[in-house]
Amino acid sequence: MSDHSALLRQIPGIVHGFGDKQALLPEHLRRYEATRPEKKQVHGTRIVDVTVPGQQCGEADGFITATPGILLAVFTADCLPVIFCRKDGKEIAAVHAGWRGLIDGILEKMAQRINQSGDTAQWVASVGPAAGACCYEVSQELIDAFIQRVDLPSELITPYQRHLDLAAIAEAKLRALGFADVDHTGSCTICSPDSAGTGFRYTSFRRNSHQRAQNPTHPGISGRNQQSGIMIL
């Protein structure tokens, strides 16, 4: 069973879900896959207005639409998917935000875009499964860059030494940007076990890199990223 946001579940007229290893694209979204915009995610901050199914978006990491029948979905493996919806269900958005997107301001760009034609106070946001603070150890240089460039308490950015809390940073930013409500769905993509307890729940770029370092014949994650998406029915 794929992850759902309790917040988004209350909104009428939309479908959404966060993928995992078992269903990279959640089962109930699969039939809409052909409508997903074509894009190359590059850890950037470019946001595209999507108006037609399968739209060619080029290099982009954020998508927004008010058009029914277009699945906005982003691929992730340790990076954060963030799904947005206006409270009346009439406009939706999705963002792929890794550490680079967070530090470079993709959430701020999305809030700006929403505020051009509306108000973030009329929208909610759900932060999906990503590398958790339990596992996401990074360089001290990166921690220092976050503390310098992101206006949040350092104990929120890094609850354990040299561990970055992507979801907490995203949630705090979204609240500061005026979203009506924010929730966090799913768990750590690096360490969460699957339901059988014999393997892992999510595809993880970090875990895969470690496996490949030990065994170069281990397959990469290409084609195995999970997808998180939302669509207006």
Ligand SMILES: [Zn+2]
């Ligand atoms: Zn973990």
